[in-house]
Each structure stands twice: as structure tokens, then as C-alpha cells.
Amino acid sequence: MPAGRVATVAPVPEDGATGKVAEVYADIRRTKGLDRVPNFWRVLATHPDHLELVWGRLKALMHPEAVGRTPKLDPLTREAIALAVSATNGCAYCVNSHTAALLKLGADPETVGEVLAVASLFNSTNALADGYQVEPDILPPG
Amino acid sequence: MPAGRVATVAPVPEDGATGKVAEVYADIRRTKGLDRVPNFWRVLATHPDHLELVWGRLKALMHPEAVGRTPKLDPLTREAIALAVSATNGCAYCVNSHTAALLKLGADPETVGEVLAVASLFNSTNALADGYQVEPDILPPG
Amino acid sequence: MPAGRVATVAPVPEDGATGKVAEVYADIRRTKGLDRVPNFWRVLATHPDHLELVWGRLKALMHPEAVGRTPKLDPLTREAIALAVSATNGCAYCVNSHTAALLKLGADPETVGEVLAVASLFNSTNALADGYQVEPDILPPG
Amino acid sequence: MPAGRVATVAPVPEDGATGKVAEVYADIRRTKGLDRVPNFWRVLATHPDHLELVWGRLKALMHPEAVGRTPKLDPLTREAIALAVSATNGCAYCVNSHTAALLKLGADPETVGEVLAVASLFNSTNALADGYQVEPDILPPG
């Protein structure tokens, strides 16, 4: 009987984490206000340096207040982009995660639907513009 | 010497358009407030029914006020999603077009940069979540 | 134990549908000759305007006789394209759905295999042409 | 001033080809009825074994009569799939090449447009089915 999706490496459990991994886990819980470290980070923890690099970049872009940065986009727009990209790439984990994040930010299902409507519209026009090799009508800057 | 990108079909010129194509061209100019119909639509016009279908969907989603629909997302968020999807798919025409649209809506280059920063971050995490086959930690609805 | 794929929003059940959703559901059952509305449409129904837009475009392209349009491609070629695109994008729902549609049109498993053989061949050559940045040898139109 | 696309390796010219490369070049010209070997193959020729592998597979699938194989799909359907995949991947060389092949087989621009219309429709629905993680409604075989 076919099983569902299982990570290809064994995640690092929270109570077994030490050193750099334990520090990043604590920062993820604190910054995101979560009780539990999501599976994504627990799998990345099998390569501690990489865990730290990815978390550092995501924290700076998605939790700018935590690093004292003034963002150019509001949280809902950022999560809308995340969901649009994840739908385009067909990433199951990411679609689940960013839909949950959008709902947590107060989006209703119809707003989630509009994000996907716009994303799917442009997946469609992208294939047309590339499929016809349409010549740009925009002039270069300067 | 290598030439640049040229459409694979001959676009329908504005002064040669008749019937359904002429009507859609007029609606595009009116709805978007443009003097000239962009290349994308002039290439689609080689298949008039398809031109009408794509324009109808884009108009409803990207110009909701023109069809009396109350949108769930503001114009800048919609264009941000459009640019994020186009960058993910690597569509040159679309990247040019949606960057221009974002700038026209008042976004500065740093805001364009933040849209691309968030989009590129999630292209990265999508590859990781899929590359490790991370098991979702989100429960299904209901 | 890991569960399978579950939609991120609760689908709109057929017996609970009203207004625009009920109309589109009826049109889907009638046009496709189905007893039951597929999951895809029941999930889209959480955003009724979008349901109508997507169904309208799919109906016009995939059921042209229902809108009085003379198609340029036969039904098997249209479903072959649908499967080829879905395999390229790795969309599980769509692969299942379009394979079923091909078999329903009378294709045998070897024909399904040939569609995938051709699609996979060109996914391969696409990566080569892009990976070497091969210069086009085709002259522009006109 | 920006230049166009140029291959990243120097193509093997036809008059300089020897051994396996000369044999494959001759087979390409003969099988495809061309005077000149397209750029794609001349770039692949920098790795002669790979040239032979790719040409062998493409010949068997796209020129089945040349290898005595009875195909399951007609030439126009095969090229339609090739264009649909190339548009989905945004491969410029391939879009140019397969559009030219479709026109050479007798397709008119509106037929090319319908191939792209169907391909772009399913790029759109793929993003929706993946973006909502729609559960398959198709039963497994057997």
C-alpha cells in the first residue's frame, strides 16, 4: 500500500539538539511564536551550517522587525508571494505551510483563492509570452 | 550576428484590426489607459477567440473595478505576485512588463528588489522541501 | 503516520452549492457528462468568480462544440498536450485527471506512454538547448 | 550594447566533422531532409557520444518510419507536444524550432495559437491544483 511523503533523511529532534542547532531552534520558536519547530527546519538541521544560513536569510526577509530592518512589503504580501511561488513550483510542503501562514495573518479562503487566481493567470501568460517569443515592449532603464 | 527575441508569428497591427480583435484592442487601451496595445496582445490576436479569453480573465483579475468586482488584493500586491511568478518561470517579456507595471504603481527599485528577494528565497526553500521530501506539518482543514 | 494529499481549503459540496457555483456545477456535469463534479472545481468554488473564469476558459478550449466554436485540434491531441504539460510541471492531480481523460477517449496505455515519451524527450532537449544557450537557426517571420 | 544569445561552446562545423560526428550529421540531414545541420546538433557534437544518444532517441520517437517503428501519434500531435513542453519550460531555441516544424507540417498560425492556448490553460490549472493541493478523484488502475 502506497505510503505518503516521508523525509529522505531523519529529522533532528528538538530534545536531541545541541550547539548551533539548538540555538537556531530556539530562535525559530521565539521569532515565529511557535511551540514546535516545523519539520522543514528539523530536516535542514542535518547540515547545521546550512540550517543557520537559510534561517538567517528567511528571518531577515520574513521577520524584518526581528533584525531591525524596515521592510518594503507588508506580511500578507510577503506570504502571498511565498504561496504564489510555491504553487508555481508545485511544492506540497510549502503550499501547506504558506497557506496556513496566510490564514493565520487573517486572510480568508477567498483571499487565498485570489492569490492563486493571480498566480495561475500569470503562469498561463508566461507560457504564452515564452511560447510565442514575444518581443519586449519596455525600454531599458536610463 | 545573433539577433534578439522576435515573435514566432506576425503580430496583428492596430490599424489592421477588425471585428473581435478591434474591440478587444479598444478595451485594452481604455482599461489600461494606454496609447498603444502591448506586443503580447498583438501576438495573441492571431487567434481572436483566444485573445478574448485571455483578456477577459486578465481584465477580471487585474482590473476588477472595470468589471464591478471587489478585489481581495490591492494592485501592488497583484503585480508583486505577477513579477514573482514571472521571475520563477524566467519569462523575459513578463518580467519586463510587470516590473514596469510595479514602477508605474509607485514602487521604487528597492521594493522591486524586495519582491524578487522574497520570490527567490522561496524558490530556494521549495527546492529544499522537495529535495528532502519534507513531510507536511499542517493538518488538513475541518 | 504520514497522510496523503488533502486540499488546503474545504471544497464546496454539490448539495450545498447555490447561485453562481450551482450554475457552474450544473454546466460542468452537463458539458462533461459526469455524475459528480471533480474535486478541482469543488475547491475552486471557494472563490466563485474565479471558478466561473477558469471554467469558462476551459470550456471554450476543451469543449469547443459546447460554445459553437470550431476547434483547430482534435480531443485526443488536446488531452495529449494537457498530459505533457502536467508531466512537465509534475502536477499529480492533473496527471491523474488527464491520463483518465486520454483513456476515456480510447487511448491505450502505449499511446499514453508515447505522449510521455515525446514530452520527456523535449524536457531533455530543452535543458540542453538552454544549458548550452544554443543560438536559434530559425529566421523571424516576414 | 547587449548581444543576443550565443552558444557557450563553439559548435562543430559541418565541414570539419569526422568519424561518429560526420555519420550523425549525415543521418540528420538525410532523415530530416535538410541541407544544413541545425545549431542544436552542432553544439551537441562537442560531446560525440552524447550527440549519438540524443539523436538516436529523437530519431526513434520523432522519425519512427526511419527506424521501422509504427508510431502511436501522428507528426502534428508530436510537434504540438514538443511546442507545448518548450513553451512551458520557456526554451527560446526550442520554441523557434518546433513552431517552424509545425508550420512546415501545414499548421497555420491559428493552429499554433491553439496549441499554445491549450498549453497555457493547463499551466494555469496545474498551478491551481498544486496551489490548493487538490486530492485526486481518479482511482488507481486495477
Place this chain on the structure above:
Amino acid sequence: MPAGRVATVAPVPEDGATGKVAEVYADIRRTKGLDRVPNFWRVLATHPDHLELVWGRLKALMHPEAVGRTPKLDPLTREAIALAVSATNGCAYCVNSHTAALLKLGADPETVGEVLAVASLFNSTNALADGYQVEPDILPPG
């Protein structure tokens, strides 16, 4: 209750294989040193000519010693590329298969992580270079 992933066609069992399929199955077991033919090949076997074409190409590139070819890349690098491409495309079967192959070649989980770290980094920069349409700074050959 949602089921997992099941092939859309019925695989050809090993004890039911005859002719070309039986020959390829035997070659796969011998070349790869396996007791059992993986599901991928058993599904491809529903189209015997295609099975032979794909296996021939994979054997030549991934088992060059079996065809007397001197490879330019070592086995671990080849599997690293395979995993990187599969993660980029989000192919679940392929990610499982190539991760297992890497581990069998002696890679530890941290090495698998570094392959994915590099692959995900460049999925990110690809979106940026395309998203900004950065002009190449590399001169053409010759």
C-alpha cells in the same frame, strides 16, 4: 481517506515479462546489481520501445563502464547532479531514488545536505538573474 501516489498505468511484473522487456529487465538487474527492477522501469515497460531507449541512454551516461565508455565525471558527481535536478523539478520518486543512490555510494546525510544546499542556492540566484533580466558579463567563445 486520501491515498498516496499510485502509478497511472499498471506496471509490467517481472515474472510476466517477455521479449524486449525481459531482456531490458535482466540488463537492469545485472548492470545495477539489484535483485528487483525498480518501479520506474516496470512502468516504462508498458511501452517496450521507450523502455529500451530510456534505459540505453541512462546506462551509457550513468553506467559508462558497462558500455566501455570513459566518463568525464565520477559516480558521486553524477548522482549529485541527478538529485539537484530532481529537487529543482520537485520529482518525489526521483528525489527518493537519487538520495538512496548517493547514500549507497557512501555519501553521508551532510553531503546530501550540501548537494541540496548548492542546488537550492542556485534556484534562488536563477530567479534573481531572470527576475532582474541581468545582462551576461561573459563573452561568447572564439
Place this chain on the structure above:
Amino acid sequence: MPAGRVATVAPVPEDGATGKVAEVYADIRRTKGLDRVPNFWRVLATHPDHLELVWGRLKALMHPEAVGRTPKLDPLTREAIALAVSATNGCAYCVNSHTAALLKLGADPETVGEVLAVASLFNSTNALADGYQVEPDILPPG
């Protein structure tokens, strides 16, 4: 006449760079041993915080010796993965850049060809495994 690819934002010139941008530019030249900062980084510099984040991650993964990290993969394997991912995504800038990097590391054109041969093979098998929805034959870890 169609022009080639031009960045959608004006790059920050090296002699106009100050503060964080000037520091990153200097680090790029020093770490990579270059006289000139590549266009990619000069475009990213329009969003200085993002420039720093992307450079920090790329430096740690692709120039590990510069940060005192012991890598799990050698430089040629890392660049092979970069080229394979860029070919898969069809990113022109990235293909040019990583091919140049491979050649600088001593790879000959046939080795570049073998990287692309392996990458294109797995783009092909990915489409097949997804196109048939092949069930994994690999057991989960533990």
C-alpha cells in the same frame, strides 16, 4: 530592431558604491579574485541588505575556505550542480556564468557536455516519473 537582454533596474557602478555595497563589492573581488564585480551583484546592489544576504550565503557555500568551513563537495562538483540547475531553469545569465566558472576550474568542453548530458537525462526521467506518478520503491529512513 529587437535588442538583447538588459537589466530592469540600473546597476550600481563600482565607483559609485558606498557603505555596505562598497564593502560587499570589495569582498566579492577579493574572494573571487576578480578585477570587476559581475553584473549580477551590481544589480542586486540596488537593495543593499539583500545583496549582503545573497552574497553571504553564496560565499559560505561556494567559497567555504574563505569562511573557514570544510566543504563536503569539491569546487568542480559544486559548479556542475550550479550549471545543471541553471540549465533546468533555463537561466541565460546563470548558464553563461557557471559554464565560464567550470572552464576556469579546468573542465574541458566535453566535461561541460557531460554535466549537461546528465542534467538533461534527469529532466527527462523526472517528467516520466511524474507523468506516470510512479510509486517510490525506497523505504523511509529509520
